[in-house]
Amino acid sequence: MDRCDLARSETRGQIIYEMHIGTFTPAGTWRAAIDKLADLKETGITLVEVMPIADFPGRFGWGYDGVDLFAPTPALWNTR
Numbered sequence: 001m002d003r004c005d006l007a008r009s010e011t012r013g014q015i016i017y018e019m020h021i022g023t024f025t026p027a028g029t030w031r032a033a034i035d036k037l038a039d040l041k042e043t044g045i046t047l048v049e050v051m052p053i054a055d056f057p058g059r060f061g062w063g064y065d066g067v068d069l070f071a072p073t074p075a076l077w078n079t080r
Contacts (some may be wrong), residue, residue: 014047021050 015041025032040048 009047011047015045016047016049017045018049018051 019033020030021030021033025036037048
């Protein structure tokens with residue numbers, strides 16, 4: 001897919017929430033974040049920007065790595 005084919009949202013007039021999946025909920029998972037999207041909408045948030053996620057060594061971390069900024073970290077979808 002060409003980047004030009006991606007849909008863009010108009011940012012003028014939007015209330016943007018920059019979300020870090022790992023710290024947005026106590027569980028820190030995509031599923032837990034999805035379950036809380038209605039709460040953001042209730043507060044007036046109209047657009048969610050997900051912060052970059054990346055794989056990292058160890059069990060905890062912010063998920064940033066200069067090698068591949070957009071590689072999902074397994075910690076964010078761990079269902080244990």
